[in-house]
């Protein structure tokens with residue numbers, strides 16, 4: 001299969017240990033084993049919908065639940081909040097270096113909410129998937145994260161973002177974020193970050209979706225929904241939606 005030059009690890013289990021050891025150290029690696037590494041529910045979900053073939057994890061960050069031996073790890077940023085990204089491909093989520101219809105799956109965990117123009121990204125993920133290919137999305141549940149005081153984003157809003165061609169530097173999403181999240185101290189990790197830096201690093205949650213809004217958005221982008229999970233048993237702050245590119 002053609003694709004960008006990429007050095008897939010020959011020993012995925014060793015790669016998993018090595019990359020997480022670098023981040024956590026030996027003691028912490030044991031403590032974080034279940035929630036950030038083992039993730040039995042989430043890995044099983046991926047294995048069920050993407051049992052074979054190569055895929056991409058978009059916005060991988062510093063940890064991954066992807067099958068590393070056949071997943072291109074991609075990220076637009078070299079790091080997030082001081083943690084080095086595992087990515088070996090640097091690419092924007094809406095401009096991936098893959099041929100159309102060439103991937104068996106697209107995986108993304110806590111990323112779409114950091115993209116100012118989510119429809120542009122979803123159309124790109126749809127493009128690179130083969131017919132029947134799986135889209136596996138893990139997203140923060142607004143009821144269980146610092147977005148709890150925000151309105152959920154409507155489909156009309158996201159359609160307007162696409163029509164206007166907004167990108168991550170777009171400042172119109174910032175005031176509501178500052179008022180509802182940073183101001184009340186719900187996300188202290190952002191308190192020391194200048195607002196411009198929040199945008200340039202894509203670290204704000206531009207939008208807020210629960211499972212229902214995400215299903216509506218994915219269907220609008222042409223995906224067929226396979227499964228939704230209001231809760232992710234091995235990641236408490238999340239919900240999950242699995243969709244696929246339609247076969248015909």
Ligand SMILES: [Zn+2]
Nearest residue numbers: 116157161206
């Ligand atoms: Zn928006």
